[in-house]
Amino acid sequence: MEIKTILVPIDFSEDSLYALEYALDLAISHGSAVRILYVNRDESMLYHYLSTSEYEAIRNRALEDAKAMLKDLENKFPKLKDIEYHYHVRRGVPYVEILEELEKNPVDLVVIGSHGKHASKKYFYGTTAEKVIRRTDTTILVTRKPD
16 A cells, blocks of 8 residues: 555644654655644634634634644654645534545545544544544544553
């Protein structure tokens, strides 16, 4: 199997950063490009409780924070300097946005952590990873950070 492009969805949890490290090793050994995807969770319910300007300020701040964290990845993962990579920020429900990204920009492999920031370590079902696996034909590699 030729792996030209790898998608790595991250939420900055330990599991997702471990998945990124794993994907970088694969990318280096296969000469692949890496696409890092961060999904900014949908905060639309806040719209009902805040003024329009407050809501927009929160949305913009969340986007700027995400971009800053993504730019900082090169400091945490020096291997990024050795490969071609891009990062994208989307807004919405993580598994839906990952599936849309795969539909619009197909890749050869997705490397995803088994659990993110909002998932229990005890159960696999119901996680973003599980929802993506069930709904795509793309090859998925699920990583699990060793305890």
